[in-house]
Amino acid sequence: MSLLVETIYIKAQKIRNLSFHQARFRKSRKALFDVKADILLKEVLAPTLPKDDVMYKCRVLYDEKIREITYKPYFYPVINSLAIMTADDIEYPYKWVERPELDEVFRQKGNADEIIIIRKGWVTDAYYYNLVFEKNGEFFTPHIPLLKVHNGLLLSGRKK
Template sequence: MFLETICILHGEIQNRQGHEERMRQTASHFGFKAPALPDLLSLPVEELRVSKVKCRIIYHNTIEEISFERYTAGKVSSLKLIEAPIDYPFKFADRKTLNTLLAQKDDCDEILITRNGLITDTSYSNVVFGQGEQYFTPESTLLNGTKRQKLLQEGKITEKRIDRNSLIEYDRIYLINAMLDIADGVSLPVDRIIA
């Protein structure tokens, strides 16, 4: 089973095209036809109109489950660097591998995964590094997320090779995903990344 997480903000679906494209790419890779997204806004969920809502869709060749919950970003004040030979190019509903890595976070709030010393992602987000007024995202991502793709297309972030030794070149690290944008401010100083 595969997972798609979609942000609905004040009654508007965010980046629907990006999510549909990822579903098509996933289906094509695994040899099935992606199911069409239903009209999510016609579903009887009143909160869809008044807040930020996280819509989770579990699918394979059909939509298996749709759930909604009001979304509030969690606070992240520390990241633990974890080296792992992980490969995660598709968004699976089963997050066992990522959860196993997350269990190694010690006293930190979240993990930042490196592969061969290169920065990739956290357990639930892509990352962007701030350097003055410029924003960079690692080219060595685990999952090329829909928000990451959108920000790259808009020219708001630039891909760059970032390894654990070059972290000191940056001011802040921002966590981004379908629910989080740079402007949401889920970020921390790079000195809060613990080796």
């Protein structure tokens, strides 16, 4: 079985969307491993946070317990092209390191830099990113994302 992963944005020792990551971390460990003892990500990450103001991508790999924490400087990628990919049968209820169903869809993108996944007629996610849209100054996320715990909670006051 693959490890699970939380990918967390960190800058200037601030952990972005910590409550959402904590909720998914807790829910996944409980559902998959029946773990009752909580691990607080804030407490685990605090001693290891980079001390500078650089943006970091923190990866927490885990199953019943945390197996690895890594930090890499994060740079926004340039995305010049998107492929719209339909994947009606894809299921992604937990954020696994290995995700063969998503990988297979991504391999079919041709020369596009990134994909937007359509599942049963609904825009869900990109391969690497959560999607956020803007219409008339209002921001919203997909109504039915593949990975429900985090993506659906990205924006407070989200419009449906």
